Amino acid sequence: MTLILGMVLDALIGEPRWLWSRLPHPAVIMGRLIGWCDRSFNNGPRRRLMGTLTLMELCIFAGVVGWLLQRVPGTVIDVVILAVLLAQKSLVDHVQAVGDALRLSLGDGRRAVAMIVGRDTKEMDRPAVARSAIESAAENLSDGVIAPIFWFAVAGLPGLLIYKITNTADSMIGYRTPRHADFGWAAARFDDLLNLIPARLTAVLIWTVTTRPDPRHIIKEAPLHRSPNAGWPEAAMAHGLSIALSGPRSYDGALRDYPFVNGAGRHDLGPEDIDQTVGVLWRCWGLALVLAMLGYAFF
Incomplete structure (x- = not known):
């Protein structure tokens, strides 16, 4: 029941500005802790070892905090923390904002x-803006919604907090840059491991609520993605909506010639496609809620 209530609460209120303008969001606190670890321990010749030990300590800390919070009588704390660390409403709002802005102008x-x-x-055309929003929606549905639900269902608050601090660490230090290639190696690899099942579950959910394309196309293209996990929801979204995703894009002024996912799909994307994507996000959430209810009823 805690999982169901947390999902519903997040879908209803999201991330209220009046609250998080006065208090630090838990993800912000995690980010500050990770930033301090980066500044303090990312030095010397054994950066990969230090990064691995740092991640282990962060996960132990998060697990202990989750265990202590879970010991508090009642379910209110569990429900509130779960709702705070889920991102369904926030994801929908941010993705829809791109569609609404694109209707006003390309610059917006x-x-x-x-x-x-x-x-x-800065140089994106209209289809590239829409494509970027849709890709972000697919990937963050897995990272920000389905994975936290999965790990809460498997291991309660300790599982949820361990996942969130690992995912936050990956987003901050899990890049192959000169500074973080070694220190962030463990964060990137452990995040890949924790998202292994949720990413594929997300692809199944997207497949179920869209046109149910030939799953062989998804299975074939997903492993070609630069990420071992993000390719699954992205491929499912591309084929489910019959559109082309991924493709060439620029980072820090350097063009990356990534292949298209479902290259035979429609390339001329716009705000209407973002609207469709938002619908997919809600249908996936609804299906996940139904599964949570069935799990509660039977187990």
């Missing part, structure tokens, strides 16, 4: 999509 769309992607947006 570029500024809106820059809030949710890390690639260069």
